[in-house]
Amino acid sequence: MIKKKIFIGSSSEELPLAEIVKATLEKDFDVTIWNESLWDTAVFKINQNFLADLLKASLQYDYGILIGTEDDKVTVRGNDMLQPRDNVLFELGLFTGRLGSTKCAFLIEKNIKLLSDLAGLTLAKFDKTNPATLIKSTQQISQLFMASADDEINFFPSATLAAVYFENLVSPICKFVIENDGFESKGSTYKNCRLNIIVPEKIHGDVNLQFEKMKRQIATENVSFKYAGRPRYISIDTQIKDDTLVFIDFPTILTGINHAIANLLPNDFNNLSPDYNAILDRELRRFITTLKKLLIRHGFDEMVFVKRDSSI
Structure with missing residues (x-):
């Protein structure tokens, strides 16, 4: 711990x-x-x-x-x-x-x-x-x-980023699956669905490129669907495991943490100092903590799993 x-x-x-x-x-x-x-x-x-x-x-x-x-x-x-x-x-x-x-x-x-x-x-x-x-x-x-909470915003945006990510991607996916009693892919309807969210141990300068490299370790297929109230389709990678459709997402929104550290502590950010690493690790943990609390609050915790990339 x-x-x-x-x-x-x-x-x-x-x-x-x-x-x-x-x-x-x-x-x-x-x-x-x-x-x-x-x-x-x-x-x-x-x-x-x-x-x-x-x-x-x-x-x-x-x-x-x-x-x-x-x-x-x-x-x-x-x-x-x-x-x-x-x-x-x-x-x-x-x-x-x-x-x-x-x-x-x-x-x-x-x-x-x-x-x-x-x-x-x-x-x-x-x-x-x-x-x-x-x-x-x-x-x-x-x-x-x-006993104090771990999801206060303070000067870093990790809790806010987690809330935005939840509202814009996690919640719509969970609601769509529940409302449609599963998810249809390639003519088959999968009653068992889950969402795996992969959070990195470290954030690189180009988060999109970092996640693309991580994604190559997993054989996935991209799907998209329209959800009520959203202006555009939701696009996400999936894979089939033991008759379960697994949605897989790498939250690129995490790059906001690096932007905050770069502005508040530019020298530490540029030099990748021990202080930078300590703050980054704390904010990634705070992102995960906030996300898990939101999942429990909305009853999605049995369907969504948050993992670190070291577990891939």
């Missing part, structure tokens, strides 16, 4: 707390603390702009946890108070804006007074003098993240 990725931010003085949080989460998540220096997982790379690295991290990770401690003394309307380091608050806002409030949590000391702007954000408090409270609050955040 692939673990979701969590970014942990904190002040440099409170890195020991971040280590405890990481140790608590590592069983279920792939966790990175902001200061870790291994090249492939480091948030801040050598000779790169810190803000650019943060922006990239907010796109690369599935969840964010920011640890707020009593680091700085500030005066608010004549009253002295302690609040988290400015960079922690900045990162909290950045990750919340990028990931959404359900995928970002603020782990704070119990006595910190919060801004009203943070209302609605997931908050978990702990007592710095009692490590057990930190672990307990981290476990609560873990449960929240584990």
Whole structure:
């Protein structure tokens, strides 16, 4: 099972707390603390702009946890108070804006007074003098993240692409077969029909050419049919297996993910960096997850199978 990725931010003085949080989460998540220096997982790379690295991290990770401690003394309307380091608050806002409030949590000391702007954000408090409270609050955040949906749109279009693909191809094929009690091909009517959707492990520059090469591994015949409400015929490849007509499709709409990464992270896209590969893999999984949820919602899950190209 692939673990979701969590970014942990904190002040440099409170890195020991971040280590405890990481140790608590590592069983279920792939966790990175902001200061870790291994090249492939480091948030801040050598000779790169810190803000650019943060922006990239907010796109690369599935969840964010920011640890707020009593680091700085500030005066608010004549009253002295302690609040988290400015960079922690900045990162909290950045990750919340990028990931959404359900995928970002603020782990704070119990006595910190919060801004009203943070209302609605997931908050978990702990007592710095009692490590057990930190672990307990981290476990609560873990449960929240584990239960969160995986089909939010965010800055990448994978969920939207899955919905469009479902409405324009998957749903019409399933409805046509159900309404006609099968599908007729070459004078024979096949009562048993299914749709196999092949999703690649990687997306190449020319997705159409990539899928054509994949298609050559399978002996297929193209069919087309008219479905009510659609302006043109639906065209799709098929093969016959054990008296079952199998529709086979390679969703070229996935090229939209590459376009999004190319615009948001052009350097990583051009260099096929580890960050690019991590984001691409996550978005392909999110496409599949969204598609499967739509299939279940519409009752097509027993008829449609989503596979990776490695299973061909």
